[in-house]
Amino acid sequence: MSITILGVNHKTAPIAIREKLAFPNEVIEKALYSLFQHPLVEGCVILSTCNRTEIYLSYENEIDFLKLKQIVINWLGHFHDFNIEDYHHILYWYQGRQAVEHLMSVACGIDSMILGEAQILGQVKQAYSIAQKNHCLSLNLEKLFQTIFHVAKLVRSETNIGVNTVSxxxxxxxxxxxxxxxxxxxxxxxxxxxxxxxxxxxxxxxxxxxxxxxxxxxxxxxxxxxxxxxxxxxxxxxxxxxxxxxxxxxxxxxxxxxxxxxxxxxxxxxxxxxxxxxxxxxxxxxxxxxxxxxxxxxxxxxxxxxxxxxENNLEQRSIAAKEAQYIIHEQAEHFIDWLKARQAVDYIKRYRSNAENIKKELETKALNAIRQGANVDDVFYQFSHQLTNKLIHAPTQTLLHAATHDCDDCFKVLSKSLGLIEH
Structure with missing residues (x-):
């Protein structure tokens, strides 16, 4: 599971290009629905302002990233009837922790044309609300945006990012x-x-x-x-x-x-x-x-x-922005830890479910054999033998792969997880 962002903003493209890639309010819901239908997209949010268009995505497998990236770029060009192939240089992609920190910076006004401006937070909340209303949020995006709003509140209360005017x-x-x-x-x-x-x-x-x-x-x-x-x-x-x-x-x-x-x-x-x-x-x-x-x-x-x-206030805001970055780094770390923990829990559930399915399959086979008159001791021996082999097959293959591909760290981690080395 991961988070990624596709964007274009005032730093990467002139207004003539940005307005071609913007999503007016009347088409946001249509765009969300269209993008959410793709099987690789687990959840999506679209933020569109005069200074930026950003698409926030969650997806299941890291190996799908390159495929998802091309799909979303093609979708963006097709939706706007815009030959985006000539404009790859204006697009930016952020993934994982970098994506999380970028969205936090956006919501806090640190990535804005006017440093520390507060209006962008309301626009981020509106983008989230529209995605929520249209059932386009994954659990990961839901948690991410709740974290974003908490961070923005923290930055406003603990720094002077929005205190002094710069207009x-x-x-x-x-x-x-x-x-x-x-x-x-x-x-x-x-x-x-x-x-x-x-x-x-x-x-x-x-x-x-x-x-x-x-x-x-x-x-x-x-x-x-x-x-x-x-x-x-x-x-x-x-x-x-x-x-x-x-x-x-x-x-x-x-x-x-x-x-x-x-x-x-x-x-x-x-x-x-x-x-x-x-x-x-x-x-x-x-x-x-x-x-x-x-x-x-x-x-x-x-x-x-x-x-x-x-000018004086801009200087003060710049100082506050540096303070805000410490908060953002810390909170991004917390979110990434949560994401990793959730991913681990999902893997554990899948591992246990797989083991349970193997057990049920062999139990059914053993019970059928007993009903047909087979010797119970023989059935029990065969059941335990097959269950052991099936359960240790995947870890054994992984150990062999790590040992023969000079992956010492992987070998040690897997050995510990299997109880072969003391923790």
Whole structure:
């Protein structure tokens, strides 16, 4: 019994290839069912995100690995109608302990594009849940994923892998939360409607600000953003009149000149009785005149300020990732030990079952002979002789093979197991 992973991710392939091998939610169940039907596949889980597609498999016999590998590659290409033969270099395979440690690293965010990001764990849980719902989990995969979730929780609680932000957008929102205790009493203005502001808006949505204003050059471009966060839309010239109504301004436009000047801010402060204001300027060239930092009750952060925070936090996460690896190595060892023990138990069951079948076959033969009038002593002698020969045949052949093929270690282990050498 073993575990293997077939994958492609942001490190091995560009998005143009990754999207061709992705499994949208609507086809995941069909894909699982199709793959699970193959006799060599004992269990399967499919994880598909914007950064990776990975297929987790359990299979019965190690000797089937190469055959299974080719089968799954062919299946992947056929399912996506994609000539995968030309792209073997972008695929990676992990097997056994390496596969276990890789999946643990994925679930903990260590293998992510953004080190330590937490979203991937939810995606791994969803992939597991879909496989479970469709009865595609083997006992080994079930145990593996339960172990993975335990490890991810352990890493989050015992390291700082997810404590510090490594996103400019999130760093901007964190600066706002650190300055103002109760976000639900605050008004905020977003200047611009591009990708950066949209990312920030998604973070802000979680914190329920009292009122949000989106200021943009064109209303049409701001409409989607405003709808998402239930915001008011104004034009850029209206900023001067509305600045007094907001506590926080986050700006990211493509304007070659500042859109918010010192005089504008000074007048707004006066109109709001000098209540504190926070300005976060993420634009290059800058949207906000730097002189406003000389005004009282004004806090100004530029993109460089936030980059310093992000770089420092990335360094802290890198340290935490190394700590997480110790946990992963240890927990992977525990799982592999469990896998080996289970494999040993299965072999023992098969060995005992085989011996029981031999005994029953000879018992039936002996009883039939006695019923037909054969001498009981002769039957008993023949029964014991045949039973001994059949039971020791396989171990004898294995001993001979080990002795004649210079496999001293195998010979010693087998000799001990047969009681020929003292433990």
């Amino acid at each position: 400019i957008a999130y760093a901007a929102c964190l600066a706002a939360r650190n300055l103002f205790a109760d976000t639900q009493q605050l008004n905020i203005m977003l200047v611009g409607a591009g990708e950066t502001i949209e990312l920030i808006a998604r973070y802000l949505k979680q914190h329920r600000f009292k009122h949000v204003i989106v200021a943009n050059r064109t209303r049409e471009k701001a409409l989607k953003l405003a709808t998402m966060i239930d915001a008011e839309i104004i034009s850029l010239p209206d900023i001067a009149n509305r600045l007094k109504d907001v506590d926080i301004v986050i700006s990211s436009t493509a304007s070659p000149l500042p859109v918010i000047g010192k005089d504008m801010v000074e007048q707004s402060l006066h109109a709001r009785n000098n209540r504190p204001m926070l300005f976060i300027d993420l634009a290059v060239p800058r949207d906000i005149e730097q002189e406003i930092k000389n005004l009282g009750n004004v806090n100004l952060y530029t993109i460089d300020d936030l980059h310093k925070t992000v």
